[in-house]
Amino acid sequence: MDFDAVRTFVAVAEAGQFQEAAAELSITQQAVSKRVAALERNLGVRLFARTPRGAELTIDGQALLPHARELLRAAERAIASVRPGHRPLRVDVIASRLATSGLIRGFHRAHPEIELDVMKLFDVETAVAALRSGAIDVSFRAVAMPGRPLPEDVESVRVLDEPLQLLTGPAHRLASARSVTVAQLAGHRIWMPGIAPGTEWAAYYDDLVAEFGLTIEATGPNLGADDLLDTVADTPTLATFIGEQTRLVWPTGHGLRRIPVTDPTPVYPHSLLWHRDNRHPALATLRGHLGARPVGHDTARTWTPNWARNY
DSSP: OOHHHHHHHHHHHHHSOHHHHHHHHTSOHHHHHHHHHHHHHHHTSOOEEEETTEEEEOHHHHHHHHHHHHHHHHHHHHHHHHSTTSSOEEEEOSOTTSHHHHHHHHHHHHOTTSOEEEEOOOSHHHHHHHHHHTSOSEEEEOOOBTTBOOOTTEEEEEEEEEEEEEEEOTTSTTTTOSOEETGGGTTSEEEOTTOOTTSHHHHHHHHHHHHHTOEEEOOSOOOOHHHHHHHHHHOTTEEEEEETTOOOOOOGGGOOEEEEEESSEEEEEEEEEEETTOOOHHHHHHHHHHHTSOOOOOGGGEEOOGGGTTO
């Protein structure tokens, strides 16, 4: 159905005059008549009877009027749902316990007026495809993987370098250390069942292992953070890596220790990704908010993979 014709029909019905409806719509009276006539032909009924007083609705016109008004209201709602700034900003944060969720929580506290639609996609390729299709507005990622640069229409900015920490149970040999060097971790079993082959975080830890001769085991099912914490707490020979800003809560009896890693400190590079043509006004606000934060650490005392250093 032609929405211009429907809008014209409603205008004539409310004004009672073709001429007044034409003035309201800023079109000619002839155009009003043509639109109404086209709508009548399409529906196969007469909608108005012309009288000395103007245009009066026929019985069919009276029946159509409330539905025509609802059609116009539905069209306005549809347009408003995609109008810039009138829909939530769609944000991919990977997982709710990670530092990226903390960045979005900080943004929401600073800008509570901006609606957010937060989701958790899996790997960087899935996120990039969603950015390019318009399914999401922004994604927090480690940017890329070796040999897989970002497409030209996807932009990025580094927003956080997050130091890694070693998480151990109370009986682990390193549990009492105030900090540990990367060299001290050689020979220790680091268990990370959440590493999925082909992801950007798998590429990150592969390079960390190759650079420092570490032993990272990804064996066994990934049953979630609670199972990981239970296992590390009960096993004196296993430890795991977590981000400094990863939010974890465990029973007091676990006695887990979070130990800084130094000389150098491995940092995980979090970046914000978005499509170059995205015009959502909240995107600029988010970028400005994140740009006001300190991002990096002393590069002489930290480590990131070579493929992440150009972003």
